[in-house]
Amino acid sequence: xxxxxxxFVEFIQDILKDxxxxxxxxxxxxxxxxxxxxxxLRVLLRGVVPSxxxxxxxxxxxxxxxxxxxxxxxxxxxxxxxxEFIVKDGTRYRTLSSLKDNISYCTNDEAAxxxxxxxxxxxxxxxxxxxxxxxxxxxxxxxxxxxxxxSKQLVFILSGERKAPxxxxxGIYGYYDIIDAIEEQDKDNELLEKFGKYDPEYFPIDLYxxxxxxxxxxxxxxxxxxxxxxxxxxxxxxxxxxxxKSTKE
Numbered sequence: 001x002x003x004x005x006x007x008f009v010e011f012i013q014d015i016l017k018d019x020x021x022x023x024x025x026x027x028x029x030x031x032x033x034x035x036x037x038x039x040x041l042r043v044l045l046r047g048v049v050p051s052x053x054x055x056x057x058x059x060x061x062x063x064x065x066x067x068x069x070x071x072x073x074x075x076x077x078x079x080x081x082x083x084e085f086i087v088k089d090g091t092r093y094r095t096l097s098s099l100k101d102n103i104s105y106c107t108n109d110e111a112a113x114x115x116x117x118x119x120x121x122x123x124x125x126x127x128x129x130x131x132x133x134x135x136x137x138x139x140x141x142x143x144x145x146x147x148x149x150x151s152k153q154l155v156f157i158l159s160g161e162r163k164a165p166x167x168x169x170x171g172i173y174g175y176y177d178i179i180d181a182i183e184e185q186d187k188d189n190e191l192l193e194k195f196g197k198y199d200p201e202y203f204p205i206d207l208y209x210x211x212x213x214x215x216x217x218x219x220x221x222x223x224x225x226x227x228x229x230x231x232x233x234x235x236x237x238x239x240x241x242x243x244x245k246s247t248k249e
Contacts, residue, residue: 030169033220036061039116040144043071043128043165046137047172051091057147058116062155065111066216071128071138072077073211074157075164081131085111087176088125121145134171136164155212166195 037060045052054074064085074077109117119126119142128138178198181191192246 029162031215037145038147038149040147040158041119041120042141042143044139044141045075046139048162048175049163050162052162052164055143055158056156056160057149057151057158058155060119060145062115062116063112064114065108065117067116068108068111068128069215070155070212071130073215074160074208075130075138076166076208077130077136078167080167081130081133083128083130084132086127086129088127102156116239119145130235131167134174135168136171149219152218153213154216157205157212158211160205161200163200166198 033039038057039060040055040057042055056074058068058070062070068085069079071077122142122145126140126141128140130136130138158167164179168177169175178191178195179200181189182196182198182200185235186192
């Protein structure tokens with residue numbers, strides 16, 4: 001391997017392993033549970049028919065890096081490639097960095113510098129491109145700016161349909177070649193041997209939600225609310241019991 005190629009590979013590997021949680025400049029401060037607001041978002045994988053989509057809930061104080069991790073889980077990607085977020089600001093799409101800085105690429109550390117408060121209104125859109133080679137473009141739309149979550153999970157899927165394409169399948173055209181191979185069941189087709197177990201209708205929502213719970217934890221606000229409700233119930237019972245006792249006396 002040439003020195004230039006080796007340096008390039010090392011550069012890409014450094015970007016991929018970059019973890020913003022280890023960064024000294026990690027700036028985003030989480031909201032306290034009582035002040036936390038939730039967003040309902042819908043993601044659609046563009047170019048794939050029938051549609052692959054998810055509707056899901058996420059805290060507004062989460063970062064775009066968190067959103068990247070969420071999308072990797074709910075779309076069943078493998079997190080092996082670079083990605084980019086582009087937010088629609090007015091009539092044009094802008095990279096995250098151009099909202100505030102002058103950087104033209106998206107790294108994990110950069111995505112961690114922007115929280116989802118940049119999604120300011122219902123109907124606002126952003127694009128998430130994963131694997132810049134296969135170029136899987138996801139359109140994300142804000143469905144609800146203040147979703148009233150009573151779930152014990154911080155992040156969870158509400159609904160969705162179908163499985164995202166297999167990783168490293170060659171983009172949209174490669175995906176449709178795989179679908180044709182599965183439908184035709186030609187045993188001489190190499191794609192059938194490699195991707196024959198792929199099921200485009202598979203959508204294990206419970207499995208995805210379990211993975212989200214493991215990664216992002218519980219909604220402390222819901223836990224506190226349940227505790228408060230239990231205490232109120234106990235107090236109510238106590239008052240009723242006291243009233244009954246007084247009547248008997």
